[in-house]
Amino acid sequence: MNDFDTKERIAAQLLAVRDRSLTYTEADDDLLLRQHSPLMSPLVWDLAHVGNYEELWVLREAAGITPLRPEIDDIYDAFKTPRKDRPTLPFMGPVEARRYIEGVRGRVLDVLDTIDLDDPAPLHRDGFVFGLVIQHEHQHDETMLATWQLSGQPGLxxxxxxxxxxxxxxxxxxxxxxxxxxxxxxxxxxxxxxxxxxxxxxxxxxxxxxxxxxxxxxxxxxxxxxxxxxxxxxxxxxxxxxxxxxxxxxxxxxxxxxxxxxxxxxxxxxxxxxxxxxxxxxxxxxxxxxxxxxxxxxxxxxxxxxxxxxxxxxxxxxxxxxxxxxxxxxxxxxxxxxxxxxxxxxxxxxxxxxxxxxxxxxxxxxxxxxxxxxxxxxxxxxxxxxxxxxxxxxxxxxxxxxxxxxxxxxxxxxxxxxxxxxxxxxxxxxxx
Structure with missing residues (x-):
């Protein structure tokens, strides 16, 4: 598979996983902001977290781009705050979270256009960094489904x-x-x-x-x-x-x-x-x-x-x-x-x-x-x-x-x- 075909495949997977994340967060704000179980994060936290993770690894680490929102890093660091305590964090609301992840994704696609997938740097080679964020987002989407199941809400x-x-x-x-x-x-x-x-x-x-x-x-x-x-x-x-x-x-x-x-x-x-x-x-x-x-x-x-x-x-x-x-x-x-x-x-x-x-x-x-x-x-x-x-x-x-x-x-x-x-x-x- 040549470089162009690989980039086309990566772009398609980025689009597919984001469509999935947005589908799972099409709900009233109250449902997205509420914690349905101490085992799980509020759904809107997961949504913004995947964007922050994507910014960290693709934009900052792989492309060397200046951080967009460094002040939110601690809020969306999965290791700093246990799930049960995340409702106390000043996390973004649904509208702001969607705007943030859209801005990150636009820049990520720009990076994909210019990156050399044959570069021996480990994050670049074979598009590893894109595979990292695609798999990470799918894993959080599965977590969102578990949250929906615990909530008892219909719709999925x-x-x-x-x-x-x-x-x-x-x-x-x-x-x-x-x-x-x-x-x-x-x-x-x-x-x-x-x-x-x-x-x-x-x-x-x-x-x-x-x-x-x-x-x-x-x-x-x-x-x-x-x-x-x-x-x-x-x-x-x-x-x-x-x-x-x-x-x-x-x-x-x-x-x-x-x-x-x-x-x-x-x-x-x-x-x-x-x-x-x-x-x-x-x-x-x-x-x-x-x-x-x-x-x-x-x-x-x-x-x-x-x-x-x-x-x-x-x-x-x-x-x-x-x-x-x-x-x-x-x-x-x-x-x-x-x-x-x-x-x-x-x-x-x-x-x-x-x-x-x-x-x-x-x-x-x-x-x-x-x-x-x-x-x-x-x-x-x-x-x-x-x-x-x-x-x-x-x-x-x-x-x-x-x-x-x-x-x-x-x-x-x-x-x-x-x-x-x-x-x-x-x-x-x-x-x-």
Whole structure:
């Protein structure tokens, strides 16, 4: 792809993500300014934050342009003020925020016109800095959707068409022992925590062909899973008792029927969809109850992206082709997971399905750096989160955009989080 084509693609992605952000903030000022949960920022804070981030990295760092609004940097620094305290900040109102991000974007497009994408400077090369801000904005758009879901407000349901599910195929897939390459050294827009690519040698294991579904999870509930401490870690049982949780977030029961609230709409829980809005502790307890465990991050990535015949890693489970509606449920086509078994064409080389899209999948791993890790372009993206505090999630959800999803992409969160669009699948060792 030549320089012009690359710039055209980047410009199109900048336009698409901004249209998405503006769509999610088309609402009354009161709804945008209000904090709907201490777990989330006011929606208008997210809107101005993506503009401030874009100004910082494209205009200031990559292009050397004098700051437009340096006085707002502390307000929109995600590390200076916790989400629960952001309503106290003097952040911009909706009209000012839209005007600010529009001004930033105009200058960013001017920079795109003149920048040399073959420049070896790390921010310039292959348009990395534009990939950084595009992915960052899409990630905040997904956060905005989680805020909308917590608010209980209608308007973003989107009942788009999704493929029908199917129940044909094995429950589990066997992954033979052997090495594979984890992470990447070559994908141009990959984050620092995905690098460098390195060899990992795994023993054989089994992994669920599909994510755990609502029907299976309901059986765990009805089998007393939330009432039996045998299935929970000590920390998980403490969380379960402290929150009095007895089902996934947004689930309620009426007689024999489970209901969920989805963007302000009450509806019966579709039993053929992957379960979502469960925290790590719930996922781990289910896996123990089922006689299994959560896959490690390495096991998940090998099953997702490794091609044993070609002995190479794929960008997506099915290969290098960009995600389409027949391959994965991404990009908010519909505001829900697709039915189980809906994407046989999106399976990986081993035959594991629906690893990209639908729900973020909890793994059994803590968020740690890869061997040879180097922070870039700033420590606060990954490095400050390493340790035994955050669990790794993989795969992306229905709310994630294809620009921010690949087999190597790593997400992470506290094990108590379930307002995000999270689910899981199980694994077990060969000897189990």
């Amino acid at each position: 349901v989107r009942d788009g068409d999704l493929p029908q599910g199917r129940d044909r195929g094995p429950e589990e897939v066997y992954i033979p022992a052997g090495p594979f390459q984890m992470g990447t050294t070559t994908l141009p827009w990959a984050y620092d925590n995905e690098r460098p690519g390195h060899r990992v040698d795994l023993p054989a294991y089994w992994i669920d062909r599909l994510p755990v579904g609502n029907r299976a999870y309901a059986a765990f509930i009805e089998g007393g899973g939330y009432d039996d401490p045998r299935w929970w870690t000590p920390e998980g049982w403490q969380w379960r008792r402290g929150t009095d949780s007895t089902a996934p977030l947004f689930w309620t029961r009426d007689g024999d029927t489970w209901w969920r609230t989805r963007f302000g709409r009450a509806e019966p829980v579709p039993m053929d969809e992957p379960v979502q809005h469960v925290c790590w502790y719930e996922a781990d307890a289910y896996a123990r109850w089922a006689g299994k465990r959560l896959p490690t991050e390495a096991e998940w990535e090998k099953a997702c992206g490794w091609d044993p015949k070609e002995q190479r890693a794929r960008r997506y489970p099915w290969g290098e082709q960009e995600p389409g509606p027949d391959l994965a449920n991404l990009g908010h086509r519909a505001a829900r997971p697709a039915p189980l078994g809906a994407y046989p064409a999106g399976a990986g080389a081993y035959g594991v399905e629906q690893m990209i899209g639908d729900v973020w999948e909890w793994t059994g791993s803590w968020f740690h750096p890869y061997p040879g890790f180097r922070s870039f372009p700033y420590k606060e993206y990954s490095e400050v989160f390493f340790g035994q505090e955050y669990r790794v999630l993989r795969g992306g959800s229905w709310a994630a955009d294809p620009a921010a999803v690949r087999t190597t992409f790593r997400n992470w969160d506290y094990p108590i989080r379930r307002q995000i669009f999270t689910g899981f699948r199980c694994a077990r060792s060969e000897r189990d």
